[in-house]
Amino acid sequence: MLNSDAIWIIFTGFLVASSCGLLGSFLVLRRMAMVGDAISHAVLPGIVIGYLVTGSREPWVMVPAAGLLGILTSSIIEVLHQKAGVQSDASIGVTFTFLFAIGVILISMFAGQVDLDQECVLYGEIAYLPLNPLVLANGWSLGPKMVWILMPLLLLISLGIYLFYTPLSLTAFDPAFALSIGIKVGFWHQVLMGAVSFTTVASFDSVGAILVVAFLVVIPSTAWLLSQRLPLMLGLCLLLAFIISVTGYLAASWLNVSISGAMACSSGVLFVLAFLFSPLEGRVWLAFKKKSQQIGSI
């Protein structure tokens, strides 16, 4: 069952899930989980315009084009919220539906010329990844092209979090204090938004715009239930990413269903398990403790 294609697919799933989990942690801690959702939708026009301008569907075109749009999205949300006084959730809703709609219109307008369809962008298809390998001049195949985007991305994200742990965690916990000791809170906000944009877009081909949100939000939320310190939470994101990609793939091939869908479902199942059985605040555990206390008091 685990041939080389399967291993590449699982590996890609792991790369996507861990990049999203690490960055998503900082979004979730800032109570900005839905900004990830917004960015993942709003980059659609960027992808279409990038394709129309260059005529290429290669990741090296798509990722920067959509990444720029992601930064634009977070900037518009900020401006609407800060300067125009629109509620933060409303400004997210206004911004991403508008940009997403532009993307849909562009696709239908150039339907004949564009080898893109909403289905592919929205749902992705990780199973096709091995069909697009990186082949060297001498004929050696180095595996799916996306892996060669996602791997450096994960390394970059990990290195960035390691080096800039202080400003990233401090601006998430207490932005007023962070500003008071001279940390540029706005700058780090934009860095995080930019990183989320690039990661979201790079994850498109494999899991699509909707399911990437599962990785950005569900993985960090699960890790948060299981840990009391941020470094542990980030480590758990990597572990969860591994479990999700393996179990998701196995479930998908067993049931013969969408792999990305199965991976997202797997993350949902893990969240429920953590919610019920977390040793810290798991519901079952709490109920058990309560009961044994009652028995003890009798």
Place this chain on the structure above:
Amino acid sequence: MIIQVEKPVLEVHDLTVSYHQKPVLWGVDFSLPGGVMAGIMGPNGSGKSTLLKSIMGLLSLSGGRISVFSKNLDEVRKKVSYVPQKESVDWDFPATVKDVVMMGRYGHLGLLRRPGKIDQEIVEEALEQVNMQDLRNRQLGQLSGGQQQRVFLARALAQQADLYLMDEPFVGVDAATEQILVELLNGLKQKGKTLIVVHHNLQTAPDYFDWLVLLNQRLVASAPFEQAFTAALLQETYGGRLNMLSTLAQHMKKEQFAAREHR
């Protein structure tokens, strides 16, 4: 009653701040001497927190300028500690008590350097001062309101600043913690540090402060406590509110009492 001082630690010059074109602070102009514990008081929405945030450069000013230790804040940030309202942060954040106190060292460390042995010792000492050393590995979510405030104060102590700006440190705090905090703040004052505290309890104010800033969008008073804490100025600050009258009466009684004692 606005008394300007020579060699001020803090100088606020003609400060105006507005939110969404609505002015919150109007032409506020005062200076503060070193080594005092100053209270900032005024009714809700009078701009007390806004004043602290403006001093810390967290807001863009519509007009005026502020100097700290006769310099621009950016040059002296390491000497200034800001304690936000504890409600402004999410106490479910995955961090321990010690993690938060260590944040007080980052202003000295810069972005890339990791805390060293000296920083660990300073943090440990700060934890002991607020009597939280046994809870150093406790997760934030498990703390009471009073313990949260002690963590914030320990973080401020770890900053080893000369000027402390505190936004309502006694709100939502049990009596025991308030006592610990007040003793600590007095200790800091005795070491020559300057403290500026947003406060709203008129009853306890005379026990805590030796300088008073009265604020109601405009500056009503900035003077040594006894000169500013008068019925007329409090009336001007709070307006003629019914619930104020009893407090004022109580205060007047206390004043007479003190005067009699004096004789």
